[in-house]
Amino acid sequence: MEDGRTLTHQCVGGDCYCDWRLNIYDCVDSNGLRIIYMAMIIFSAVVSVCSFAIFLHRLIFKGHRLFDFNSSSILKPKPIDCLMFFLTVFNLLRMLTGIILVTNVSQTNILARTFMFEFPWQWGYGACALYLLGIAQTLADSHKSTARLWLPSAKVVDRIGLTFLFAPFIVNNVCSIASGILASGSPPSPELLYRAEIFTRLLYVFWFIHCGSLACAVLYAGARLLTLLTAHLRKFKSSTTSSEQQRKVQAGMLKIRLLVAVIFIALAGFAVFLLIYGCLRDIIIQSVPGSYALCVIWNFLGPVASFLACIAVVLNPRIDEKPTIGLPNSSGGGGTTLSNQVTGNMFTTSVSQQESCDMQGTLSANAFDTLQKIKDNMVVAGTDYPYASFDYQREFENDHYNHYQQKNHNHHKQHSDGDDYMDDYDEGNRHQATGIPLRSSQSNLIPSP
Known part of the structure; x- marks a missing residue:
């Protein structure tokens, strides 16, 4: 040719x-x-x-x-x-x-x-x-x-x-x-x-x-x-x-x-x-x-x-x-995710071993207890209580925390294999984006010292 x-x-x-x-x-x-x-x-x-x-x-x-x-x-x-x-x-x-x-x-x-x-x-x-x-x-x-x-x-x-x-x-x-x-x-x-x-x-x-x-x-x-x-x-x-x-x-x-x-x-x-x-x-x-x-x-x-x-x-x-590009996964029975540990260090909190969602604490259990003692002492002394929004804040957090826990429980019942971890993160982010604080008092999110 x-x-x-x-x-x-x-x-x-x-x-x-x-x-x-x-x-x-x-x-x-x-x-x-x-x-x-x-x-x-x-x-x-x-x-x-x-x-x-x-x-x-x-x-x-x-x-x-x-x-x-x-x-x-x-x-x-x-x-x-x-x-x-x-x-x-x-x-x-x-x-x-x-x-x-x-x-x-x-x-x-x-x-x-x-x-x-x-x-x-x-x-x-x-x-x-x-x-x-x-x-x-x-x-x-x-x-x-x-x-x-x-x-x-x-x-x-x-x-x-x-x-x-x-x-x-x-x-x-x-x-x-x-x-x-x-x-x-x-x-x-x-x-x-x-x-x-x-x-x-x-x-x-x-x-x-x-x-x-x-x-x-x-x-x-x-x-x-x-x-x-x-x-x-x-x-x-x-x-x-x-x-x-x-x-x-x-x-x-x-x-x-x-x-x-x-x-x-x-x-x-x-x-x-x-x-x-x-x-x-x-x-x-x-x-x-x-x-x-x-x-x-x-x-x-x-x-x-x-x-x-x-x-x-x-x-x-x-x-x-996982959004952590291969970080250790979490399970419902024990062990936290690394992202939870990082978030805990950033906010000086720790996450419960049984909690698989990443939530930021607003007020710790000790903070609520301290404010409650101040209120009781001031009431006994006949002094006006300056933290009027405290009771509403606590009740507000409890209601939304319980609602979120129930929704998260139902979600995990549908996806019990843990294959939807990233969707759980997105769901948690939408809760935080609304500006509604998640409850951390009377829970295992922040243990008492």
């Missing part, structure tokens, strides 16, 4: 090589590329079924939703639900892309093929961005004092998260569509082909920026959170906190390190491969071993990561659903 090049093939010395993103036939490595794509189609189908089953179970049987529209945030995703939904769409679209290439449908429609290869990755990237955005927003809403130590303001978090989410949909689609239009001639002129290849290289430079930025954001958030937890661990060691609680904190920190490491390595590794392809596209395409290696990594990195996410949700959904 004569030497020449198009966006899909490069022929050198009588041998033609495929750009396996757009075509896998009529080249020296067609058989191997076809096997790789068939394996990817099967694997993506299995993973999409698993993730969609998890999503339907949470949506139908547990009454979850993708976004919380009652939040003050512009877009507040439910992390696990959005993760499963976006990963389902991602794997279905990747499966469709593989079917198009294996069956060689519409082989002359370069525009459709360039768009279809890039579009699924934007959903996979969006799944990771929404998961991290949901975690950051929930933690910021639940623990404003703690979150200020490692998170920017809520508006800044929204802007960063939305930029991560929509930037690839806007910038990358422009590049892929422009590349497809310029290369759609039969054959394209050398000048148009040159421009199409420039847009292709720019596309993967932009992907490198997107993935690298998100990887750095994950590393930054993880490092700041670990610094905060290390400081609180020192406080626990210097106090009367049990060794069991210290072990839970240390275990939670280990989980955070692992989670941050996995996400960072995946995003950073993919960013590096994208940059290599953008800079060395011709060399990679014309090397059969190099083309096979990058094709395998490119096609299986997403489905493998999706499958591991499904396993994590099914085996231990509490770990990833």
Whole structure:
């Protein structure tokens, strides 16, 4: 075959090589590329079924939703639900892309093929961005004092998260569509082909920026959170906190390190491969071993990561659903969450071992008792009592506390498996946002000294 090049093939010395993103036939490595794509189609189908089953179970049987529209945030995703939904769409679209290439449908429609290869990755990237955005927003809403130590303001978090989410949909689609239009001639002129290849290289430079930025954001958030937890661990060691609680904190920190490491390595590794392809596209395409290696990594990195996410949700959904990004979970029978311990230190209170909700104390039991003694003494002495609102405040707190406890009890009866911890946090936040103080007197929220 004569030497020449198009966006899909490069022929050198009588041998033609495929750009396996757009075509896998009529080249020296067609058989191997076809096997790789068939394996990817099967694997993506299995993973999409698993993730969609998890999503339907949470949506139908547990009454979850993708976004919380009652939040003050512009877009507040439910992390696990959005993760499963976006990963389902991602794997279905990747499966469709593989079917198009294996069956060689519409082989002359370069525009459709360039768009279809890039579009699924934007959903996979969006799944990771929404998961991290949901975690950051929930933690910021639940623990404003703690979150200020490692998170920017809520508006800044929204802007960063939305930029991560929509930037690839806007910038990358422009590049892929422009590349497809310029290369759609039969054959394209050398000048148009040159421009199409420039847009292709720019596309993967932009992907490198997107993935690298998100990887750095994950590393930054993880490092700041670990610094905060290390400081609180020192406080626990210097106090009367049990060794069991210290072990839970240390275990939670280990989980955070692992989670941050996995996400960072995946995003950073993919960013590096994208940059290599953008800079060395011709060399990679014309090397059969190099083309096979990058094709395998490119096609299986997403489905493998999706499958591991499904396993994590099914085996231990509490770990990833907590707004503390993998902190130790709580149980009704004993043990507090780390977020409760942090909140207790911030307000010089401690949380009951039997209480799984995160509530801030207003007045301690001793404070009420002290005020009551002052009142009794002043009444006996015939002096006017200056704290007239005290009785109303106490009665007001008791009524709302009992109402909240009953509602929380009913909620946990419906979700006894502890899989809705994040929804419990959101429910508690709405109570606190109304400005209604939660009762802490005559309860185990603040023990008597």
